[in-house]
Amino acid sequence: MKPENFHFKSQNEDSPLKATDFGLLDFIKLGKKFTDIIGSAYYVAPEGGIFREVLRNRPDFRHKPWPTVSDSAKDFIRKLLVKNPLARLTAAQALSYPWVRVNGNASLIPLDISVLSNMRHFVTYSRLKQFALRALASTLDEEEISDLKDQFHAIDIDKSGAISLEEMRQALAKDIPWKMKESCVSDILPAIDSNTERLVDFTEFVAATLHIYQLEEHNNEKWQKISKAAIEKFDVDKDGYITAEELKMEADIDKDGKISLSEFRSLLRTASRS
Known part of the structure; x- marks a missing residue:
């Protein structure tokens, strides 16, 4: 993907944009990793290189950031240039980013496959991991979950403020690569629904779809x-550890009978590898 492969169909102001040059196009099988380095050096992942050129009108990585570019735009580039793909913005998150969304339309935001994938994995987590993610979700502010709010609204078709089984079914049906079976769809909603109302509210949705690596990488x-605030929701006596017997078998990595803050953070990371 590079800017010069996109062309306007005409010189009209409302001309559609056309993608061209599919010489390196290939079909990728699910689960297979490709390691060949192909394409133009300026535009290999991470994808922030393309956006940087759009702002500067030429590829140039030798100079310091430009004083005329807004902090929001610079932050957008920074998050697209993260080397670790688990911590890098997804395409849907990029479209939800505030700098991109100024005067934008929420209906244009596509369902993020990584969000749907995280929901699929959430049902396989232990109860401790699920509780830990819910505790973490309750500590986040609006800025940190703005992209997930867009995803929630995209799934909440009737705009009731909660996702029903039918709405969940329709969303997961769009997760084409996974070809999810009906029985699996029915398992996901009860796992996310912590209060057994057969509806998923926004906080429950955030817990099931968080990108932990991004939270850690970006700030x-x-x-x-x-993460400290989240562990404190379990740490009743405020001694810096979780000591309950039913929890230590799950997360007590060094087997000392206590879950430390660092072990708690490691537990959260293992719940975000999709």
Whole structure:
């Protein structure tokens, strides 16, 4: 993908944009990893290189950030240039980013396959991991979950503020690569629905769809604070550890009978590898 492969059909102001040059197009089988380096060096992943050129009108990585570019645009580039793909913005998240969304339309935001994938994996987690993610979700502010709010609204078709089984079924049916069976769809909603109302509210949805690696990569200082706030929801005596017997078998990595803050953070990371 590179800017010069996109062309306007005409010189009209409302001309559609056309993608061209599919010489390196290939079919990718689910689960198979490709390692060949192909394409133009300026535009290999991470994808922030394309956006950087759009702003500068030429590829140039030798100079310092430009004083005339907004902080929001710079932050957008920074998050697209993250080397770890687990911590990098997805395509749908990029479209939800505030700098892109100015005067935008929420209906244009597509369902994010990574969000649907996270929901599929959530049902396989232990109760501790699910509780830990719910605790973490309750500590996040609006900015950190703005993209998930777009995804929630896209699935909540009737705009009731909660996702029903039928709405969940319709969303997961769009997760084409996984070809999800009906029985699996029926298992997901009860796992996410912590209050057994057969409806998923926004907080429950956030817990099941969080991108933990992104939270840690984009603002490590904030990650330290919110993960500490999350463990404190379990740590009743405020001694810095979770000591309940039913929890230590799941997350007590060094087998000392206690779950430390670092072990709690490791537990959260294992719940975000989709």
